[in-house]
Every structure is written in C-alpha cells, then in structure tokens.
Amino acid sequence: MTPADGLTALLLLAGGVFFFAGTVGLLRFPDVYTRLHALTKADNVGLGLMVAGLAVQAESWTVAGKLVLIWLLVLLAGASVAHLVAAAARRRGMAPWRR
Amino acid sequence: MTAYGIDRTPRPAAPFASRLWSGGLRAAQFSLLWWVLADGAVDSWPVAVPVVGLATLASLRLLPPVACSLWGIARFVPFFLWRSLAGGADVARRALHPRLPLSPRMYLYPWRLPPGLPRVFMANLISLLPGTLSTKVGTDGLLVHMLDGRKDFQGELEAVEQKVAALFGVSFFDNPQETVK
Numbered sequence: 001m002t003p004a005d006g007l008t009a010l011l012l013l014a015g016g017v018f019f020f021a022g023t024v025g026l027l028r029f030p031d032v033y034t035r036l037h038a039l040t041k042a043d044n045v046g047l048g049l050m051v052a053g054l055a056v057q058a059e060s061w062t063v064a065g066k067l068v069l070i071w072l073l074v075l076l077a078g079a080s081v082a083h084l085v086a087a088a089a090r091r092r093g094m095a096p097w098r099r
Numbered sequence: 100m101t102a103y104g105i106d107r108t109p110r111p112a113a114p115f116a117s118r119l120w121s122g123g124l125r126a127a128q129f130s131l132l133w134w135v136l137a138d139g140a141v142d143s144w145p146v147a148v149p150v151v152g153l154a155t156l157a158s159l160r161l162l163p164p165v166a167c168s169l170w171g172i173a174r175f176v177p178f179f180l181w182r183s184l185a186g187g188a189d190v191a192r193r194a195l196h197p198r199l200p201l202s203p204r205m206y207l208y209p210w211r212l213p214p215g216l217p218r219v220f221m222a223n224l225i226s227l228l229p230g231t232l233s234t235k236v237g238t239d240g241l242l243v244h245m246l247d248g249r250k251d252f253q254g255e256l257e258a259v260e261q262k263v264a265a266l267f268g269v270s271f272f273d274n275p276q277e278t279v280k
Contacts, residue, residue: 017191018191024195025190040227041226042190044187045191046187062134062138082226086232
C-alpha cells in the first residue's frame with residue numbers, strides 16, 4: 001500500500017464516520033430542525049472527506065476538479081434544501097423542540 | 100416586500116468597465132468549468148467557445164457584477180473549510196452522545212448586510228457552520244435555529260457576517276434599531 005492509498009483509506013473512513021453520525025442524528029434528534037442540523041453539517045463534512053480521499057487517487061486534474069464540483073453542488077443543494085424545509089416547517093407552525 | 104430581500108426592480112446598468120471586468124472573469128470561470136467537464140479535450144473548442152460566450156452573456160444579464168475579489172475568496176475558503184469541519188464534528192458529537200446534549204432555541208439575528216446576494220449567501224453559509232440553521236430570511240433579520248441556545252451566538256454570527264461583507268466587498272448599512280430580541 002502506497003502512502004497515497006493509506007491517505008485515501010483514512011479519509012474515506014473518516015468520511016464514513018461523519019455519514020454514520022449524521023444518520024444517527026437523523027434518527028435520534030427530536031424534531032425537524034435538529035434533524036436538519038445533523039443532515040446538512042455531518043453529510044457536508046462526510047462527503048468533503050470522501051471527495052478529498054478520492055481526489056488523491058485521481059489520474060488527472062480534471063477528474064479532481066469534477067469531484068470538487070460535485071462537492072460544491074451538494075453543499076449548495078444541502079444548505080438550500082435545509083433552509084427550505086426549515087422555512088416550510090416554521091410556516092406550518094411547528095414549534096422547535098425544547099428540553 | 101420581495102422574496103428573500105432580492106430587489107427585482109430595474110436598476111441602472113453597472114459602469115462599462117466593471118461589466119467588462121466581471122464578464123472576463125466569468126468567461127474565465129466558465130472556460131475552466133468546460134475544461135473540467137470535457138476532461139481537457141482540446142478538440143471540443145468549436146462547441147466550447149460559443150457556449151462559454153452565451154453562458155457569460157446570460158450570467159451578466161441575470162446577475163449584475165458582484166464585487167467579489169479573488170483575494171477575498173482565497174481568504175474565505177480556509178475559514179469556511181475549518182468552520183464547516185467544526186460544524187460537522189460538533190453535530191456528530193451531539194448525535195453520538197448518550198445523553199443527546201441539545202437545548203435548541205430560535206434567535207432573530209438583525210441584518211447589517213444589505214439585501215440581495217450577500218444575505219442569501221450568509222443564510223446558506225450558517226446552515227453549514229456549527230450549531231446554526233437558517234430558518235427564515237426576513238427583511239429585518241435572519242431567523243436562526245440554534246442547537247445550543249445557551250452559547251453566545253450573537254458574537255459568532257457577527258463575525259460570520261463580517262466575513263461575508265468582506266467577501267462581497269459591501270459595508271453594513273446603518274440600522275437605527277440594532278436591538279436584539
């Protein structure tokens with residue numbers, strides 16, 4: 001295993017941990033707002049780490065560029081959709097969960 | 100009132116020099132995008148040149164020149180990478196913690212940014228930063244859902260707003276009632 005492969009494995013595993021934590025948050029968190037926090041933030045970092053891990057293996061700059069582009073599009077979509085879902089929940093009068 | 104504070108009334112065209120500069124910059128960005136998508140295929144230029152041209156024209160028509168410097172972006176990227184990593188780590192810790200440490204609350208953050216793109220950008224940005232989720236882009240403020248309402252988010256949001264203002268090269272407009280509910 002080359003150092004590049006080791007780095008890729010490490011980044012992919014770390015990304016997987018964030019996806020796992022995001023999913024646990026989606027299941028455990030009490031309301032729509034807190035679940036959106038878990039989805040947007042943990043998945044953004046999880047995908048970012050996976051993209052970084054795969055970019056290490058890319059044969060050319062354009063492939064690495066495509067990976068980064070995918071990440072940016074998911075960031076934009078994730079943040080916008082989280083906002084829209086939260087705004088819709090608020091308009092329907094869903095009160096945020098309180099301890 | 101306009102949706103998301105975006106002003107859709109016709110505005111005077113930006114000075115020619117600024118349109119030219121921003122057109123050139125955007126054409127360069129679209130060319131880079133084409134190069135990435137076409138896998139650097141050099142023989143694709145008969146398609147690429149008109150497409151980049153049309154994309155630049157459409158972009159200038161839809162979005163007037165934005166004062167967004169490359170230096171500003173270069174300074175913003177490390178901040179964003181680091182803080183969004185912190186955001187993911189924070190929410191992952193809370194999700195995996197046995198006692199589920201959450202004490203959410205809603206918070207109205209009064210705008211200092213001018214309406215338009217900077218506000219939309221900040222609303223999307225804070226959803227990726229630790230503990231904040233934008234819930235409504237209002238005309239007077241940004242309604243933020245916070246994972247941990249006991250922390251002082253006012254200072255943190257002010258710092259983020261400062262970064263966004265620097266990125267877009269805008270200054271805060273004078274808000275006479277800058278009070279927090």
